[in-house]
Amino acid sequence: MSIDYAIIHTGGKQYRVRPGDTIQVEKLDGDPGAQVEFTEVLLTSVGGNIAVGKPKVEGARVTGEIAGQIKSDKTISFKYMAKTRRRRIRGHRQLITQVTIKEITPA
Numbered sequence: 001m002s003i004d005y006a007i008i009h010t011g012g013k014q015y016r017v018r019p020g021d022t023i024q025v026e027k028l029d030g031d032p033g034a035q036v037e038f039t040e041v042l043l044t045s046v047g048g049n050i051a052v053g054k055p056k057v058e059g060a061r062v063t064g065e066i067a068g069q070i071k072s073d074k075t076i077s078f079k080y081m082a083k084t085r086r087r088r089i090r091g092h093r094q095l096i097t098q099v100t101i102k103e104i105t106p107a
Contacts, residue, residue: 004047006062006104009040017101022067027095030066036099038062046106059107067098 005018011026028036041060044051051057071093079088 003045004104005045006041006060007043008038008062009042009056010038014042017062017104019101019103021101022098023101024070024072024096024098026097027069028066028097028099030097032066032068034066036064036066038064044104044106046104049106051107057107061105062101063103063105064099064101067100069095069097072096 003018005016007014007016009015010028013025015023015025017023030036039056039061041057041062042053042055044057044060051060053060072095074091074093077088077090077092081087
């Protein structure tokens with residue numbers, strides 16, 4: 001593993017990534033093996049040079065490969081209304097994409 005890293009923004013969340021990392025992000029379109037490019041790079045540290053964006057680093061990008069399309073663990077929502085003998089149970093499994101980071105290109 002190298003010490004180069006970047007902070008990217010996708011799916012409303014921020015992720016600290018390095019080449020070789022596999023991250024799970026909100027669902028992205030594409031089949032396993034397809035290339036994906038993140039252009040919303042907030043910070044890069046490549047070769048000891050740190051570039052901080054305002055709000056993003058212009059010209060920087062992170063390239064990855066889709067490793068799989070899966071569902072996350074089930075989340076249960078249970079509501080209980082006292083004195084009325086009423087309850088509601090709902091489950092949800094979020095669709096997520098596993099991405100393997102290949103390369104960080106600085107600005």
